[in-house]
Amino acid sequence: MLMRGARTVPSIAKPRSIPPTQSPLWTLRGSITRRWYWAFAVAGLVIPLTMWWLLSASGWVNKIFMPSPADVVIRLGTWWTRDGLLQDFWISIYRVTVGWLLSAVIALPLGLLIGSYRPIQAFFEPLTDFVRYMPAVAFIPLVMLWIGIDESSKIAIIFIGTFFQLVLMAAEDIRRVPMQQIEAAQTMGAARGEILTLVVLESAKPALLDTLRVTMGWAWTYLVVAELVAANSGLGYAILKAQRFLQTDKIFAGILLIGAIGLAMDQAFRALHRRAFPWLHTK
Amino acid sequence: MTDLTTPVATRAKGIAIAGLSKIFAAPSGSTVALQDIDLDVAPNEFVTVVGASGCGKSTLLRIVGGLERQSSGEVRVDGVPAVGPGVDRAMVFQHYSLYPWLTVMENIKFCRRLKAHREGITSSDVEAASGRADALLSVMGLESTADAYPNQLSGGMQQRAAIARALMPRPQILLMDEPFGALDAQTREVMHDLIRHLFAVEQTTIVFVTHDVEEAIYLASRVVVMAPRPGRVDSIYAVPLPGRRSLEMKLAPEFIGLKREILERIRETSGMKTDLEVLRKLTEKAAH
Numbered sequence: 257m258l259m260r261g262a263r264t265v266p267s268i269a270k271p272r273s274i275p276p277t278q279s280p281l282w283t284l285r286g287s288i289t290r291r292w293y294w295a296f297a298v299a300g301l302v303i304p305l306t307m308w309w310l311l312s313a314s315g316w317v318n319k320i321f322m323p324s325p326a327d328v329v330i331r332l333g334t335w336w337t338r339d340g341l342l343q344d345f346w347i348s349i350y351r352v353t354v355g356w357l358l359s360a361v362i363a364l365p366l367g368l369l370i371g372s373y374r375p376i377q378a379f380f381e382p383l384t385d386f387v388r389y390m391p392a393v394a395f396i397p398l399v400m401l402w403i404g405i406d407e408s409s410k411i412a413i414i415f416i417g418t419f420f421q422l423v424l425m426a427a428e429d430i431r432r433v434p435m436q437q438i439e440a441a442q443t444m445g446a447a448r449g450e451i452l453t454l455v456v457l458e459s460a461k462p463a464l465l466d467t468l469r470v471t472m473g474w475a476w477t478y479l480v481v482a483e484l485v486a487a488n489s490g491l492g493y494a495i496l497k498a499q500r501f502l503q504t505d506k507i508f509a510g511i512l513l514i515g516a517i518g519l520a521m522d523q524a525f526r527a528l529h530r531r532a533f534p535w536l537h538t539k
Numbered sequence: 540m541t542d543l544t545t546p547v548a549t550r551a552k553g554i555a556i557a558g559l560s561k562i563f564a565a566p567s568g569s570t571v572a573l574q575d576i577d578l579d580v581a582p583n584e585f586v587t588v589v590g591a592s593g594c595g596k597s598t599l600l601r602i603v604g605g606l607e608r609q610s611s612g613e614v615r616v617d618g619v620p621a622v623g624p625g626v627d628r629a630m631v632f633q634h635y636s637l638y639p640w641l642t643v644m645e646n647i648k649f650c651r652r653l654k655a656h657r658e659g660i661t662s663s664d665v666e667a668a669s670g671r672a673d674a675l676l677s678v679m680g681l682e683s684t685a686d687a688y689p690n691q692l693s694g695g696m697q698q699r700a701a702i703a704r705a706l707m708p709r710p711q712i713l714l715m716d717e718p719f720g721a722l723d724a725q726t727r728e729v730m731h732d733l734i735r736h737l738f739a740v741e742q743t744t745i746v747f748v749t750h751d752v753e754e755a756i757y758l759a760s761r762v763v764v765m766a767p768r769p770g771r772v773d774s775i776y777a778v779p780l781p782g783r784r785s786l787e788m789k790l791a792p793e794f795i796g797l798k799r800e801i802l803e804r805i806r807e808t809s810g811m812k813t814d815l816e817v818l819r820k821l822t823e824k825a826a827h
Contacts, residue, residue, distance in 0.1 A: 408649070436636040437636060437638060439632070439636070440637075440701075441649075443604055443605070443630035443647075443652075443705075443714075444629070444655075444704075444705075445624070445650070445655035447654060454652060454653075455638070535640050538690070538691060
C-alpha cells in the first residue's frame with residue numbers, strides 16, 4: 257500500500273541524489289572507518305621519521321647536530337647497558353609521581369570546596385590565580401635555598417608547577433556540575449554533605465580525571481626543568497650532561513624517551529577513564 | 540498496576556500560598572518576579588500553571604519546592620510553613636536532572652542512599668521499597684532499560700525515569716517544571732495519559748508548570764493563568780472535564796472554548812496583542 261503510494265509520486269518530486277564528487281574522507285566532521293584512521297595515524301608518525309632519517313642520511317647536516325635514528329637507537333642501547341638508563345628512568349618517574357600526587361591530594365579537596373562554597377572561593381581563588389602566573393621555574397633558586405638540592409627540592413618544584421593550576425581546574429570542574437543535578441538531590445531531601453559526595457563529586461569525577469591527566473603532563477615538564485637545574489640523576493639531568501659532552505644522540509634519546517613515557521601515561525589515563533566511567537563510553 | 544501504594548502511608552497534602560512576592564535585586568535595578576501571589580491547592584488536586592515567559596511561573600514553583608526563597612509572603616504545606624526543600628515535595632525538571640553515572644534503576648532508587656529516607660526503616664521497608672521501584676519501572680514502561688544509562692535513552696524515556704525517581708519516596712506533592720517541554724508532540728501525548736494515570740493511582744497533589752495551554756487543560760482540574768511584569772495570578776479556570784481523560788476530549792467544544800479563552804487571556808496580559816497589532820499593520824502596508 258505504502259509502496260504503491262510511493263511509486264505514484266511524479267518523477268519531478270523525486271529527490272535528486274547528490275553526485276558523489278566528494279570523497280567521504282573529506283566531509284566536514286565526517287566519520288571514517290577504523291582502518292582509514294589507523295592508516296593516517298601511522299602515516300603521521302612514519303613520514304616525519306622518514307624525513308629525519310633521509311635528512312641525516314643525506315649528509316647535509318653534521319652528525320653532531322642531527323644524529324640518525326639508528327644512532328639514537330644504538331645510544332639508547334648503550335645508555336641502558338652501561339650508563340644506568342633504568343636508574344635515571346625510575347628516579348624521574350618517582351619524582352614526577354610523588355610531586356604530582358602530593359599536589360593532587362591537596363588540590364582536589366580544596367578544589368571541591370572552592371567550587372562548592374562561595375566564601376572559600378572568594379578566599380582562595382584570587383590568591384591562587386595570582387600565584388598561578390608566577391613562573392614555577394623562577395621558584396627554583398628559592399626552593400634550592402630553602403629546601404636544598406635533595407629529592408624534596410625536585411618534588412617541591414613539580415608541586416609548585418602543578419598545584420595552583422590543579423586547584424583552579426578542579427574548582428572549575430566542580431562548578432560545571434549542572435545545577436539541576438544538585439537541585440534534584442535537594443528536592444529528594446539530601447543533606448549538604450550527601451550532595452557533595454553522592455552528586456557533585458560523582459558528577460565531576462570524569463572531568464577531574466581529565467584534569468589529573470593534563471596536569472601529569474605538566475609535571476613532566478617541570479621535572480625536566482628541575483633536573484636540568486638542580487640534580488645529579490634522572491632523565492633531565494642525563495640530557496643536560498649529554499649536552500656537555502656533545503652527545504646529541506643521547507639528547508635525542510632522552511627527549512624521545514620522555515615523550516614516550518608521557519604518551520604511555522596519557523594512554524593509561526584514557527584507559528582508566530573508559531574503565532571507570534562506562535556510562536560515558538556507551539551509546 | 541494499581542498496586543503502586545503497597546503500604547498506604549501517603550496522604551496528599553494541600554498547599555496554601557499567601558501574599559507571596561519575589562524581587563530579584565540587581566545593580567541595574569530590581570525586578571518584581573512575583574507580586575502578592577495568593578493561591579490554594581487542595582490535597583490531591585491537579586493544578587497547572589500557564590502564562591507567557593517572564594510571568595514567574597517557574598519561580599513560583601521553585602519557591603514552593605524550596606529551591607528559592609521568597610522575598611515576602613508564605614507557603615504553607617498542610618498548614619506548616621515550608622522553608623527550604625522537603626521530602627514531602629518532589630520536583631521534576633525539564634531536563635538534565637537524571638544522574639548520568641547511574642543506571643535507570645539506580646537513579647530511581649537514589650533516594651534510598653539518603654539519610655532522610657533511611658532513618659527508622661526496617662528490613663521489610665527495604666523490601667517494600669525494592670518492590671515499589673520495580674512497580675514504578677513497569678508502570679513507566681522502563682523494565683527493559685533498568686540497567687541502561689540515561690544517555691542511552693530517548694528524551695521521553697529519560698523523563699519517565701525522572702518522574703519515577705521523584706515518585707519513589709512517595710511524595711505528598713509533586714511539582715513539575717515544564718517536564719515535557721523538550722519532548723516531541725506524540726511522546727508528549729503518551730506522557731499526558733501516563734501522568735493522569737499516576738495521578739489517579741498515587742494520590743498526590745500535582746502542581747504542573749507549562750507554556751502549552753492544551754497540555755494545561757488536558758491534565759488539570761484547574762488552570763492558573765499568570766501574567767508578567769510584575770508576575771501575578773491573572774485568572775483561574777476550572778476545567779469542565781471528567782476525571783478520566785481521553786484524547787478525543789481535546790476536540791470537544793468546551794475544551795476548545797476554554798483553550799481559546801485562556802490563549803486570549805495570555806495574549807492580552809503579555810503584550811503579545813500589541814505585537815500582533817504591529818504585525819497586522821505591517822502586512823496591510825505591504826499589501827498596498
